[in-house]
Amino acid sequence: MDWRPCAGVGCPFHALFEAEHCWEHLPDRRAYARRLAERLRAGEDLSGAYLAKVNLSGYDLRGARLAGAYLYGALLAGAQLEGAMLDGATLQRANLSEAVLRGASLTGALLEGVRGPRSQWQQAGLRQAVLRYASLEEAQLEEAEGSEACLSHAFLAKANLRGFRGAGTRAEFVVAAEASLAEADLTHAHWGGAQLPRANLEGACLDHVNLVGANLAGACLRRVHAYKARMGMAFLAGADLREAALERAILREAVLQGADLRGAHLAGVILERAFLRDAHLSPDALRMASNLKGMEA
Numbered sequence: 001m002d003w004r005p006c007a008g009v010g011c012p013f014h015a016l017f018e019a020e021h022c023w024e025h026l027p028d029r030r031a032y033a034r035r036l037a038e039r040l041r042a043g044e045d046l047s048g049a050y051l052a053k054v055n056l057s058g059y060d061l062r063g064a065r066l067a068g069a070y071l072y073g074a075l076l077a078g079a080q081l082e083g084a085m086l087d088g089a090t091l092q093r094a095n096l097s098e099a100v101l102r103g104a105s106l107t108g109a110l111l112e113g114v115r116g117p118r119s120q121w122q123q124a125g126l127r128q129a130v131l132r133y134a135s136l137e138e139a140q141l142e143e144a145e146g147s148e149a150c151l152s153h154a155f156l157a158k159a160n161l162r163g164f165r166g167a168g169t170r171a172e173f174v175v176a177a178e179a180s181l182a183e184a185d186l187t188h189a190h191w192g193g194a195q196l197p198r199a200n201l202e203g204a205c206l207d208h209v210n211l212v213g214a215n216l217a218g219a220c221l222r223r224v225h226a227y228k229a230r231m232g233m234a235f236l237a238g239a240d241l242r243e244a245a246l247e248r249a250i251l252r253e254a255v256l257q258g259a260d261l262r263g264a265h266l267a268g269v270i271l272e273r274a275f276l277r278d279a280h281l282s283p284d285a286l287r288m289a290s291n292l293k294g295m296e297a
C-alpha cells in the first residue's frame with residue numbers, strides 16, 4: 001500500500017490510509033475512525049495501511065485484516081480484535097489496555113512498549129513477535145503460541161500464561177511476579193535474570209532453559225521438566241520443587257534455602273557452592289548429584 005505525505009504544512013508524518021492528513025492534522029477524527037472500523041468489520045483487507053495513532057478504542061474489529069499495517073501508537077483500548085490478522089503489523093507503543101486479541105494472528109508483529117494491562121491473548125499467534133518492554137500485567141495469554149518471541153524487560157506481573165508455548169523465547173529481565181506459567185513450554189528459552197517470585201510453573205517444560213540469576217523465590221516448580229536447565233545463581237528460596245525432573249540441571253551457586261526437593265530427580269545435577277540450608281530432600285536423592293563441591297546444607 002502506498003503511503004503519501006501528510007498535507008499539513010511541514011508535517012513530517014504520512015497521511016492516513018485514504019486520507020489527506022496524519023492523525024494529528026485530521027479534521028474529522030471521529031468520523032474517520034468510525035468509517036475505518038466499519039470497513040474492517042465488513043472484511044476489507046487493509047494490509048500494510050498507514051494508521052499511526054488512530055483512536056479505535058472500544059470498536060468491534062473482530063477478524064480485521066491488518067497484516068503489516070502500521071499502527072504505531074494506536075489507541076485500541078478495549079477494542080475487540082478477536083481473530084484479527086495482524087501478522088507483521090507494527091503496534092509499537094499502542095494502547096491495548098483490556099483489548100481482546102483472542103485467537104488473533106500476530107506472527108512477527110512489533111509490539112514493543114505496548115500498554116496492555118488485562119488484555120486478552122488466549123491462543124493468539126505470537127511467534128517471533130517482539131514484546132520488549134510491553135506492560136501486560138494481569139493479561140491473559142493462555143495457550144498462546146509465542147515461540148521465539150521476545151519478551152525481554154516486559155512486565156507480566158500476575159499474567160496468566162498457562163500452557164504458553166514459549167520455546168526459544170527471549171525474556172531477559174522480564175518481570176512476571178505471581179504469574180502463572182503452569183504447563184508452559186520454555187524449552188531452550190532465555191529467561192536470565194527473570195523476576196518470577198511466587199510464580200506458578202507447575203508442570204512446565206524447562207529443558208535447556210536459561211534461568212541464570214532468576215528470582216524464583218517461593219515459586220512453584222512442582223513436576224517441572226528441567227533437563228540441563230541453566231539455573232546458576234538463581235534464587236529459589238522456599239521454592240516448591242517436589243518431583244521436579246532436574247537431571248543434569250546446573251544449579252551452581254543457586255540459593256535453595258528452605259526449598260522443597262522431595263521426590264525431585266537429581267541425577268547429574270550440579271550443586272557446586274549451592275546453598276541448601278533447611279531444604280527438604282533425602283540424602284539418597286543428593287547422592288545422585290554429580291558436583292556438590294562447596295555446597296552448604
Ligand SMILES: [Zn+2]
Pocket residue numbers: 006007008011012013021022023024025
Ligand atoms: Zn500531519
